[in-house]
Amino acid sequence: xxxxxxxxxxxxxxxxxxxxxxxxxxxxxxxxxxxxxxxxxxxxxxxxxxxxxxxxxxxxxxxxxxxxxxxxxxxxxxxxxxxxxxxxxxxxxxxxxxxxxxxxxxxxxxxxxxxxxxxxxxxxxxxxxxxxxxxxxxxxxxxxxxxxxxxxxxxxxxxxxxxxxxxxxxxxxxxxxxxxxxxxxxxxxxxxxxxxxxxxxxxxxxxxxxxxxxxxxxxxxxxxxxxxxxxxxxxxxxxxxxxxxxxxxxxxxxxxxxxxxxxxxxxxxxxxxxxxxxxxxxxxxxxxxxxxxxxxxxxxxxxxxxxxxx
Amino acid sequence: xxxxxxxxxxxxxxxxxxxxxxxxxxxxxxxxxxxxxxxxxxxxxxxxxxxxxxxxxxxxxxxxxxxxxxxxxxxxxxxxxxxxxxxxxxxxxxxxxxxxxxxxxxxxxxxxxxxxxxxxxxxxxxxxxxxxxxxxxxxxxxxxxxxxxxxxxxxxxxxxxxxxxxxxxxxxxxxxxxxxxxxxxxxxxxxxxxxxxxxxxxxxxxxxxxxxxxxxxxxxxxxxxxxxxxxxxxxxxxxxxxxxxxxxxxxxxxxxxxxxxxxxxxxxxxxxxxxxxxxxxxxxxxxxxxxxxxxxxxxxxxxxxxxxxxxxxxxxxxxxxxxxxxxxxxxxxxxxxxxxxxxxxxxxxxxxxxxxxxxxxxxxxxxxxxxxxxxxxxxxxxxxxxxxxxxxxxxxxxxxxxxxxxxxxxxxxxxxxxxxxxxxxxxxxxxxxxxxxxxxxxxxxxxxxxxxxxxxxxx
Ligand code: HEM
Ligand code: HEM
Numbered sequence: 001x002x003x004x005x006x007x008x009x010x011x012x013x014x015x016x017x018x019x020x021x022x023x024x025x026x027x028x029x030x031x032x033x034x035x036x037x038x039x040x041x042x043x044x045x046x047x048x049x050x051x052x053x054x055x056x057x058x059x060x061x062x063x064x065x066x067x068x069x070x071x072x073x074x075x076x077x078x079x080x081x082x083x084x085x086x087x088x089x090x091x092x093x094x095x096x097x098x099x100x101x102x103x104x105x106x107x108x109x110x111x112x113x114x115x116x117x118x119x120x121x122x123x124x125x126x127x128x129x130x131x132x133x134x135x136x137x138x139x140x141x142x143x144x145x146x147x148x149x150x151x152x153x154x155x156x157x158x159x160x161x162x163x164x165x166x167x168x169x170x171x172x173x174x175x176x177x178x179x180x181x182x183x184x185x186x187x188x189x190x191x192x193x194x195x196x197x198x199x200x201x202x203x204x205x206x207x208x209x210x211x212x213x214x215x216x217x218x219x220x221x222x223x224x225x226x227x228x229x230x231x232x233x234x235x236x237x238x239x240x241x242x243x244x245x246x247x248x249x250x251x252x253x254x255x256x257x258x259x260x261x262x263x264x265x266x267x268x269x270x271x272x273x274x275x276x277x278x279x280x281x282x283x284x285x286x287x288x289x290x291x292x293x294x295x296x297x298x299x300x301x302x303x304x305x306x307x308x309x310x
Numbered sequence: 311x312x313x314x315x316x317x318x319x320x321x322x323x324x325x326x327x328x329x330x331x332x333x334x335x336x337x338x339x340x341x342x343x344x345x346x347x348x349x350x351x352x353x354x355x356x357x358x359x360x361x362x363x364x365x366x367x368x369x370x371x372x373x374x375x376x377x378x379x380x381x382x383x384x385x386x387x388x389x390x391x392x393x394x395x396x397x398x399x400x401x402x403x404x405x406x407x408x409x410x411x412x413x414x415x416x417x418x419x420x421x422x423x424x425x426x427x428x429x430x431x432x433x434x435x436x437x438x439x440x441x442x443x444x445x446x447x448x449x450x451x452x453x454x455x456x457x458x459x460x461x462x463x464x465x466x467x468x469x470x471x472x473x474x475x476x477x478x479x480x481x482x483x484x485x486x487x488x489x490x491x492x493x494x495x496x497x498x499x500x501x502x503x504x505x506x507x508x509x510x511x512x513x514x515x516x517x518x519x520x521x522x523x524x525x526x527x528x529x530x531x532x533x534x535x536x537x538x539x540x541x542x543x544x545x546x547x548x549x550x551x552x553x554x555x556x557x558x559x560x561x562x563x564x565x566x567x568x569x570x571x572x573x574x575x576x577x578x579x580x581x582x583x584x585x586x587x588x589x590x591x592x593x594x595x596x597x598x599x600x601x602x603x604x605x606x607x608x609x610x611x612x613x614x615x616x617x618x619x620x621x622x623x624x625x626x627x628x629x630x631x632x633x634x635x636x637x638x639x640x641x642x643x644x645x646x647x648x649x650x651x652x653x654x655x656x657x658x659x660x661x662x663x664x665x666x667x668x669x670x671x672x673x674x675x676x677x678x679x680x681x682x683x684x685x686x687x688x689x690x691x692x693x694x695x696x697x698x699x700x701x702x703x704x705x706x707x708x709x710x711x712x713x714x715x716x717x718x719x720x721x722x723x724x725x726x727x728x729x730x731x732x733x734x735x736x737x738x739x740x741x742x743x744x745x746x747x748x749x750x751x752x753x754x755x756x757x758x759x760x761x762x763x764x765x766x767x768x769x
Contacts, residue, residue: 001548003468005460005476012477012555016484016519019559024488024511027572028504055427057365063645067568071719081503081570089432089499090506092569096645096712097350099722121354126726128353128733134360215727274721 036082038153042146049146052139054091061129063093064102064150072273074103077154098129103151106158109166112267113144115234122219122231123267165265173237177244180237185250188257196296197252197285200309209286212279220267225291235267242291252296255284320399322676324406324455326758328386329669329676331410333747333754335378335417336662340744342371347737351730361425369436370424375657376434376516377445378417382410383665384524385452388475390672391531392456395472396463401455409451416444430490430498432505434513439495446492449483470547474527477555482520485512507571511562518558521661525624526554526593528668529617533597536614536671537604546596554589557582564635568644583635590628597621612687613671616663619695623659626702627652642717647729648709651702658743659698666690666750673754679763682756686749693746700739708732 001007042050053059066079079102084090108116112123117140120127132140149155172183185193199205213221220239222229227241259280262270271280288295348355349364356362393400400406423429423438430436437445456476460468489512491498499505534541541547563571563579601608601618608614630652633639643649670687674680681687708729715725 003473003548005457005468008468008473008476009457009480011552012481013484015552015555016481016559019556020488020511023560023562023575023578024508027507027575028500030572031502031504033502052427054431055429056363057368057429057431059431059433060365060368065569069641069717072716072721079570084502086501088497088501088505089430089509090502091431092506092566094433094565094645094649096716096722119354119357124723126723128350128726128730130349130353130363130365131357132363134358274724 032081033085034082035085036080038077038151039082039085040152040156041086042149045142045145046149047146049142049144049149052135052143053146054089056132056135058101059091059093060095061093061097062099062101063096064100065092066100066102070100073099073101073107074151077103077151083152101147101150103154105148105151105155106160106162108269109162109265109267110144110148111235112269113147114140115231115267117143118234119230122229122234123269124216125219126215162265165263167265169237169263169265177241181245181248181250184240184258184263185248185254187263188254192253192257193251194301195251195253195256196299196302197256197281197288198298198302199281199285199306200298201285201289201295202310205282206286206289208279209282209284210290212275212283213286216271216274217283221287221291225287231267237266239267242287243293245292246294250288250292250294252281252284252288255287256280259284320393321403322390322400323403324400324410325386325389325672325676327407327410328382328389328413329673329754330758331414332379332383332386332665332669333751334414335374335382337744337747337751339371339374339379340740340747342367342374344737344740344744346371347733347740350733351737361427366424366427366429369429369433370421372434373420373424373436374417375662376521377420380521380657380661380665381524382413383669384521384528384661385475387528387531387665387668387672388456388471388524390676391528392472392475393459395465395469395531396459397465398459398462401458401462405451405455409448409455412444412451413448416441416448419444432499432509434516435490435498435509437490439490439492439498442486442490442492442498446483446487449479449486453479453483469530470541470551471527471531473551474523474530477551478520478523478527481523481555482515485515485519488512489515503569503571506566506569507563507575510565511559514562514565515559517656517661518561519555521657522558523554525620525661525664526550528664529593529597529621532614532617532668532671533601533608533621536611536617537601537607539600539604542596542599546592550589550592550596553592557585557589561586561635564640567635567637567640580635580637584632586628586632590624594621594625611671612681612684612691613667613669613673616667616670616691618667619691620660620664620667623655623663623698627656627660630655642713643709644713646709646712646716647705647732648713651705651709654698654701654705658694659702663694663698666694669754673757677757677761678765679757679761682753682761682763686753690746690749690753693742693749697739697743697746700742701736704732704735704739708736 066074066077068078116123117132119131119133120129148159172180218229220229220231221227221242225242227239229239232238260272262268285295285297345362345367346364389400389406420437420441423441424436428438430438456479489508491500500508560582561579563575564583567576608618634643634652670681711728712725
């Protein structure tokens, strides 16, 4: 074959045209833009927040694309084409340096996000997300509106829950520490309330608990457990001051349940995804021993001793 | 030789301008890369510089590497070898220099746009609309200059390298317009899932229809000449060329295997990603057989040494790429640093290294003097080689840690402390690459200006 300029130009362009037709135009013509059952249009302020998201390249660290085999954030909802019908551009992302945000709305209340945007290390001590304090509170608020709408109708449902419990939690907090502690404990199912920490306190266990505390809790509850971590100014009701729990019948089971499940409406996140059972018992006991100064570890009722116990 | 068009010998001002453009933006883009790598280690460093945090430094880094370093570098060699192979002069050196100047105006506008947050938010298509338009103009100018040069040729036979350059600029000029949705200036995007399909059709064509053919063009020019060997096979060149265009254009959807796009699109993308073995191996067999037994000669010529090394990385990146397109593999590799490793092997190890090789090969012929410093060029070679190989190893390890941990149900947050060390290693290896970039800039600058070397016979 002799390669003439015509052969090169026309040949190459003809191939390209054919491929564009099949690989781009055809799927475009066949596109199904039926909204999925969770779809709703974004409000103006949410759209504004999305623009901030695009301008700041959040997409380089955050995907919005849940796969069939994901476990983490948002894994309850596998992405469908109909979830994206108002996205222009679509922000699927190609890196998950941070978590998937498809279903981020309502995962946390607003105050958690504000503190997190001011500096992610405040709520997540090991985070490598850049701080966005320089955006200013107004833009951070707008951005938070977008984040809280991620997940669309499912986000709205979760946000409804957050708003309801936020009101309750604030009321309880403002009624004073005695009431607040009682209120917090009352919402732990009865069975859990009466379970002491089944494992004995050991030096090694406390050291491990300390590490978990430093990696997950210190930004809110603070280095001495008084609730005065870096995030405190942004969070309301503020992070719990553990020292007020003394002599208030806070069992190991209550601590375990609260850490596992979080307290919806407050900034207290759930840790059931991040921490295995052992880590939850041990950070709970660390809090009990060092900050509450009162631990029920290894007291009755107590099942059969665990095989590893010294 | 070039007595054809006019009597005085060509001054190659266009090729010179593009060499310098490429060297400069390599250094600049590497600096942004270092900033990005710094953020992943210590996110609070430069905490209050809102226009340069990770989310902004990253697209600056990537786009400047693609459109500032690699593309102009590969074009620099082309602006020299296209007229030379056609036994004519470049249609217009003035137009060429103007193109280079406009190129260097366009990129800073783009960087400022990204700094201000005017990104369009689509990977590889971030430039704001005004910059998109300037890039389309740039491609039009390059196409015009090259096409007119081809028309004025005195050599009837058009060599393989020229097929590749012409196809690269024409096809990219076209896909750039489509992929950036330039008819919609406000968003530069389509709506919903079709946007993702279009974006990755375009995104993969940046590597497949721009960097790859330009790089192969340089390899087809430099390696046979440097070893004084005739090309192994014309038939293989033909097969390689046409199969590249046919197959490469089909595979963009392998970026979307885990996304709700039509299954038939994914199937085509996977099958053709594996079929990429054909154009890749055809090229490599052709070029490696051509230089068979001449590795000593290649070693002696710094330009050819870079280019040959680039072909080895070309082999690796494509084998790796075909693997990554398999759904089972992608379950582990997608969304993590494995892909970033692949990207650096491809864009730096293959396209970037070939671009530098092309520059070093043509510079002495352009200036009529030897390189300012062969030692510095060798040093740069080793710095880049260590850097990119280290990147490949480190980022692949991180990718496997992340991918397997996630697959087992670990959260992203829990894995962060595990990969911290590797981010430090990556930044340390980045120091090798950025040093190579600045050394190259100095060497190329001194070769063009204030070059003390004795003038040799000029071509
Ligand atoms: C046989 C050829 C190739 C195949 C089959 C291939 C395959 C792939 C696949 C499957 C991905 C997506 C990975 C993922 O997101 O999970 C990818 C990404 C990428 N490839 Fe290749 N590749 C090939 C050659 C190349 C070459 C030659 C280059 C560079 C010149 C290159 C540059 C890139 C880049 C930069 C990305 C990252 C895209 C992003 O931002 O997500 N590839 N490749
Ligand atoms: C100074 C040395 C370099 C450093 C420190 C560096 C660092 C980085 C960083 C931090 C990222 C973002 C990765 C992420 O999101 O996790 C990145 C992406 C990228 N870099 Fe570099 N880089 C360097 C050199 C280069 C060179 C020389 C090239 C090409 C010639 C290049 C091409 C790319 C590309 C194409 C991507 C996008 C990858 C993707 O989307 O998957 N880099 N680099």
